[in-house]
Amino acid sequence: MGPASLKTELQSALSARFGSYLNFQEKPAPELLFTGIPEVDAVAGGLPRGCLTEIFGPPSSGRTSLLDSILAAATAAGEICALVDAGDSFDPETAAAAGVSLEQLLWVRCGARPASALKATDLLLQGGGFGMVVLDLGDIPPQQARRIPLTSWFRFRRGVEHKLTCLVAMEQEPCAKSCASLVLEMRRQRECWSGAAGCSQLLDGAIVQAARRKPAGRYLTTKAQRHQESFLVSSCLGGSTRTA
Amino acid sequence: MNLAFTFSPRVEDTARDAVTLDIDGLERLFGPPPALAERIVRLASEAGLRAAIGVASNPDAAVCAARGLGGIAVIPAGQEARLLAALPVSLLFASSADSRQASADLEETLRLWGIRTLGELAALPEAALSARIGQEGPRLQKLARGAGCRPLMAFSPVPGFEHSLELEYPVALLEALVFVLSRLLHELWAGLEARALATDELRLRLTIETEMRSAECGVRSEESLHSAFRIPHSAFQTDERTFRLPFPLRDHRAGLKLMQLELEQRPPKGAVTALWLAAHPVEPRVLQDGLFIPLAPAPDKLEVLLARIANLVGQENVGSAELLDTRRPGAFRMKKFTIGSAFQVPGSRLRPRKVANGLGTWNLEPEAFAVRSATTLLAFRAFRPPLAAQVQARQGRPERITARGVKGNVVSLAGAWRTSGDWWKSDGWDRDEWDVALSDGALYRIYCDRATRAWFVEGSYD
Numbered sequence: 001m002g003p004a005s006l007k008t009e010l011q012s013a014l015s016a017r018f019g020s021y022l023n024f025q026e027k028p029a030p031e032l033l034f035t036g037i038p039e040v041d042a043v044a045g046g047l048p049r050g051c052l053t054e055i056f057g058p059p060s061s062g063r064t065s066l067l068d069s070i071l072a073a074a075t076a077a078g079e080i081c082a083l084v085d086a087g088d089s090f091d092p093e094t095a096a097a098a099g100v101s102l103e104q105l106l107w108v109r110c111g112a113r114p115a116s117a118l119k120a121t122d123l124l125l126q127g128g129g130f131g132m133v134v135l136d137l138g139d140i141p142p143q144q145a146r147r148i149p150l151t152s153w154f155r156f157r158r159g160v161e162h163k164l165t166c167l168v169a170m171e172q173e174p175c176a177k178s179c180a181s182l183v184l185e186m187r188r189q190r191e192c193w194s195g196a197a198g199c200s201q202l203l204d205g206a207i208v209q210a211a212r213r214k215p216a217g218r219y220l221t222t223k224a225q226r227h228q229e230s231f232l233v234s235s236c237l238g239g240s241t242r243t244a
Numbered sequence: 245m246n247l248a249f250t251f252s253p254r255v256e257d258t259a260r261d262a263v264t265l266d267i268d269g270l271e272r273l274f275g276p277p278p279a280l281a282e283r284i285v286r287l288a289s290e291a292g293l294r295a296a297i298g299v300a301s302n303p304d305a306a307v308c309a310a311r312g313l314g315g316i317a318v319i320p321a322g323q324e325a326r327l328l329a330a331l332p333v334s335l336l337f338a339s340s341a342d343s344r345q346a347s348a349d350l351e352e353t354l355r356l357w358g359i360r361t362l363g364e365l366a367a368l369p370e371a372a373l374s375a376r377i378g379q380e381g382p383r384l385q386k387l388a389r390g391a392g393c394r395p396l397m398a399f400s401p402v403p404g405f406e407h408s409l410e411l412e413y414p415v416a417l418l419e420a421l422v423f424v425l426s427r428l429l430h431e432l433w434a435g436l437e438a439r440a441l442a443t444d445e446l447r448l449r450l451t452i453e454t455e456m457r458s459a460e461c462g463v464r465s466e467e468s469l470h471s472a473f474r475i476p477h478s479a480f481q482t483d484e485r486t487f488r489l490p491f492p493l494r495d496h497r498a499g500l501k502l503m504q505l506e507l508e509q510r511p512p513k514g515a516v517t518a519l520w521l522a523a524h525p526v527e528p529r530v531l532q533d534g535l536f537i538p539l540a541p542a543p544d545k546l547e548v549l550l551a552r553i554a555n556l557v558g559q560e561n562v563g564s565a566e567l568l569d570t571r572r573p574g575a576f577r578m579k580k581f582t583i584g585s586a587f588q589v590p591g592s593r594l595r596p597r598k599v600a601n602g603l604g605t606w607n608l609e610p611e612a613f614a615v616r617s618a619t620t621l622l623a624f625r626a627f628r629p630p631l632a633a634q635v636q637a638r639q640g641r642p643e644r645i646t647a648r649g650v651k652g653n654v655v656s657l658a659g660a661w662r663t664s665g666d667w668w669k670s671d672g673w674d675r676d677e678w679d680v681a682l683s684d685g686a687l688y689r690i691y692c693d694r695a696t697r698a699w700f701v702e703g704s705y706d
Contacts, residue, residue: 062706064624103564123556129546201656206687
């Protein structure tokens with residue numbers, strides 16, 4: 001007997017005694033924002049709105065490429081997005097080439113001041129109306145990012161709750177603990193080169209992995225996804241704009 | 245006038261102390277004329293004014309009744325002559341549009357004739373009156389009978405709303421200044437609301453008192469006195485600020501908050517002695533929201549939000565990026581973020597865009613994101629400013645890189661790509677770029693400035 005049928009049987013048995021007190025309403029499944037990369041969407045099922053999503057990984061693990069793809073998908077859908085750039089490292093040129101509509105992206109440059117980044121993120125969440133708010137802590141050392149108080153993450157989770165905003169935090173290591181509804185780990189596998197080494201070599205891209213590190217819960221629909229702990233996805237990131 | 249406009253759109257600026265309203269058709273809104281008059285008196289008293297109201301079938305009779313009878317005087321149609329008869333004839337000249345001297349002469353003539361009241365003037369024979377004092381005689385007689393028939397000269401507001409305030413003592417604290425500013429802004433907004441207008445530009449001018457020493461202000465005669473008693477001289481300067489709004493604003497609190505944040509960011513350089521505030525009136529924004537329009541911040545809230553964030557990180561660090569038409573690496577500029585330019589109706593997103601990636605360029609429908617190839621452009625993270633690096637090179641090819649936070653042997657590399665430009669300017673660039681994979685596994689873009697032979701790490705691929 002599966003857990004679902006057990007739950008139903010237990011509820012029917014108890015409802016005869018306690019009446020309607022047990023007929024609690026289940027939390028509706030959150031809306032999803034797709035990342036624009038089918039492999040990642042297959043892993044994560046999309047980013048939940050009204051929740052905090054963490055994307056973490058070391059440098060050159062494809063975090064920013066994934067983020068640009070998400071921003072491109074969101075802005076293409078006509079949404080207004082905000083990027084709180086704690087390290088002032090956002091490159092608008094490659095973002096625009098990836099499809100991000102820069103006019104729909106509010107860029108807040110915090111100049112390596114994480115405290116200002118946290119305040120700005122809080123203001124953006126309280127202001128509301130953004131389809132997606134990104135807190136980019138990718139260049140902040142993990143030792144410094146870990147010092148962000150957990151109360152800030154709780155405040156973010158509370159601020160984005162019951163809203164259609166998707167809050168994404170990008171770091172080198174996960175910091176939000178239980179406040180994050182979805183945690184994606186990015187890993188680099190290898191870079192791709194073309195041409196002869198030493199004379200005409202070109203950087204074509206990189207092979208990266210995306211793994212879901214925190215079970216996303218009930219908004220994942222397929223059974224296969226629900227029972228797996230993590231997923232490995234290889235994604236070939238297109239290379240730089242150089243040509244031989 | 246503002247008070248009058250809250251009741252009727254047709255208001256005449258009759259005199260310095262008189263305003264005439266057309267109340268025709270207002271019964272359904274405010275009730276019968278006595279109720280309307282009581283309401284006007286009550287609102288006027290709340291604004292600190294003592295008002296006398298006269299209601300009549302024509303403007304001149306109403307003005308005479310208000311001036312002569314006082315309080316609330318409602319004259320039914322057809323009884324103007326009877327009710328005005330006891331009033332002094334001088335009332336007719338109180339608001340005369342003629343020259344003061346002519347009015348005074350006519351008034352003196354009537355006084356010499358023994359005409360003291362409007363009733364006595366109304367009783368004079370019209371032809372004889374006209375023969376003695378000209379066409380002005382019958383006109384005054386009509387007014388005395390309450391039978392004037394001139395149309396109401398509706399007042400059209402002059403574009404531009406201004407309010408100023410001179411303070412009794414200089415205000416140095418920002419909180420107190422905002423309190424005073426709130427009052428000015430409230431009056432300004434009341435005027436805009438009364439005319440169903442909004443504003444897209446606010447101008448604030450502060451008169452600032454700055455203290456100067458005697459030597460600085462060039463006072464020679466009192467120099468010894470001021471130096472002995474250390475009395476500072478005062479000098480005044482003006483500080484004008486303009487708040488341009490991307491949309492017509494009708495929220496008084498949002499306007500005040502914007503000003504407060506601006507003053508916090510750039511406080512006045514001294515105590516404020518006077519304020520002047522002006523608003524540019526425009527038609528309010530009419531917007532019909534749709535069910536299928538994507539989520540977007542409310543424009544007024546967004547303005548305040550941007551001001552708050554600018555207060556936090558600096559005005560130049562908030563906005564949207566705009567790529568510049570140049571080949572200079574990393575060239576962009578920040579521009580003000582506005583919903584109007586960013587927001588597009590959903591239909592417009594069906595327009596194909598060109599997206600370049602490593603495999604070429606093709607038209608990409610945004611909706612195709614979910615089903616398109618997994619090939620995505622490799623993103624770049626810039627180090628601002630670029631990190632100065634120590635590079636060990638062999639035959640011009642980097643082998644080991646050491647910079648702040650970046651250290652490792654070069655495992656693989658591609659390059660060099662030589663780029664240069666703007667050589668005719670002082671800020672031109674000329675450099676050799678490399679894409680390198682270090683032993684720590686990360687991919688970086690480094691370059692060597694050919695002019696200084698210095699190496700820099702420009703950023704990382706991520």
